Amino acid sequence: MTPDATETRKTEIHKLEDVVDLGKFLQARRARVNPGDVGLREDARRRVPGLRREELALLAGVSVDYYTRLEQGRAKHPSDQVLDAVARALRLDETTRAHLHRLAGNSRLSPMQASAGVRPSLQTMLAAIDGFPALIMNHRQDVLASNRLARLLYGGFGWDLEANPNFVRLLFDDDSREFFPDWESVCSWETVAQLRKMAALFPDDTAMTGLIGELSVRHRFFAELWARAEVKDCNIGSVRFDHPMVGLLELYKDQFRVADGSGQMLVTLTASPGTDDYDKLALLGGAG
The missing domain is CATH 1.10.260.40 (lambda repressor-like DNA-binding domains)
Incomplete structure (x- = not known):
């Protein structure tokens, strides 16, 4: 070694x-x-x-x-x-x-067991979502599946969601800062805080441990955020994108956790009809 x-x-x-x-x-x-x-x-x-x-x-x-x-x-x-x-x-x-x-071992929640595959019913649901970006991630924030509009949204940044990348790794790449105006204050801080919570729920996941160790070595800011020991649920909130095709875009994020102990979640990014952001999503969808 x-x-x-x-x-x-x-x-x-x-x-x-x-x-x-x-x-x-x-x-x-x-x-x-x-x-x-x-x-x-x-x-x-x-x-x-x-x-x-x-x-x-x-x-x-x-x-x-x-x-x-x-x-x-x-x-x-x-x-x-x-x-x-x-x-x-x-x-x-x-x-x-x-x-x-x-x-401390006082929680009624037992450690969860991760599942690598996406259930067919979830795949069907994802395929039926057409008007806004949607994707399925696991507890490590690996992208397991995505719909067409999600691939178009993130594809504008050069991210290939069909390759099942890890969202945390993508976020901490230096180039990602220019895509997210609120990268430091919202995206990175909340992402690390959620990762810490999920790491405790899946303590035997060696891939999770390796991810945390790798990012701590490669990115000083990740190590600093991890050392703060923040724990957070990031189920809802807005995310701003600076997209090369449609410009500044603010979408509302919802995370729906799959109630089977797998750690998987459906993530949707929506905009209200009649708003500029809604029109930009439609433009992005039409361009693809």
Whole structure:
């Protein structure tokens, strides 16, 4: 194994620990809490960002020893009450609080089993969608299938959806910034936050681990975003495209998760009839 390959493998192993390790998640989130925001005096002598362990323990109402054991993985089966108190101290939202419980093994959700194939019924549904872009992705955001308008939309950027690419890899290619006006503030941040959530749901997926390790090595900004330990559902929201054929285009994204535990989702990009964006989609469809 070459030195570069060895280093990449070490990074992949580290990222796997980052995905499934409760302590590493707590450390990352603790470092993000501003002491002044939770009523503590900001001390210029602080050597590391965020809260100290004893400060977080105080805010959560647990002993410093217990919280230290929790971060070090020595506190087995923490109660829901303790985890909720820690979540409040860390100022976690509902999605991230659920992620914390999942890492601690307190979630009612069992790890999911990925499925590589798209069910025929989903293929039929996708083929019937004609007036707006639609695609099916898995939990790693590999494009499994797409309709004609989706291929035309992304094909304008040189992306070949029929080759089943990984959307995260495409997004972090340097050239993708010019296609998405909100690349840094919306696209990349939300994509990484969703990837982290799915990585915890599929902890045994070595392909997911490899993807995270690869992107962390290749893209510094991805590594920085991953280190923030954000967890997010990105089921709805608008996405702006700067398309070479029709110009600026704002579409509304919906993600519909397939309720079979496969991690697959149907993603649609729509515009309201009578708007410029709707007309641009029609123009794009007619040009293809």
